[in-house]
Amino acid sequence: MIAIIDYDAGNLRSVEKALNFVGEEAIITREKSILHSADKVILPGVGAFGEAMKKLHCYDLVTTVKEIAKSGKPLLGICLGQQLLFEGSDENPGIEGLSILPGTIKKIPDCPGLKIPQIGWNSLTITPGAKLFQDIPQDSYVYFVHSYYLRATNRKDVAATCEYSTTIDASIEHDNIFACQFHPEKSGEVGLKILKNFANL
DSSP states (O other): OEEEEOSSOTTHHHHHHHHHHTTOOEEEEOOHHHHHHSSEEEEOOOSOHHHHHHHHHHTTOHHHHHHHHHHTOOEEEETHHHHHTSSEETTSTTOBOOOSSOEEEEEOOOOTTOOSSEEEEEEOEEOTTOGGGTTOOTTOEEEEEESEEEEESSGGGEEEEEEESEEEEEEEEETTEEEESSOGGGSHHHHHHHHHHHHTO
């Protein structure tokens, strides 16, 4: 069973439906006992970094997410959920992230001809051997909606990148910690395969 952390993030139901579509049992919950007993956990997210951290604190979930990360249980951050795993964001300076992995969230630089936020499909450069991307072709397209991007401190943790004004760390893998800046639940067959790969870990 895969537990989706409920802290009023906006993409809960779409993640649940995508998991159900690939044959996985999923539950949306903020009950700590269920989160700890689940086989795998997903931290979704859309919106602002600071508000999301406020909600996680409000529901007393910060320690729970950190405990899950330390437990060895597979944990997947999606979109804002990826950003929250890191130390902080230029979007809300001074607000500490979960700091599960080292890195910072930066604003996508202005670039002539490119709109910010990045909304739409972009191709991935996949790191060979990345577990989330098993049997997924290089340069596959996935769906993004974001104005801020991850710059991971440990470059060996980067599982995929994309180009949009700058090089964006589009996915990370570190031991049992996985994350995607894009929305696999909105990325068609490629996204469903990514979710299935996570479920099969």
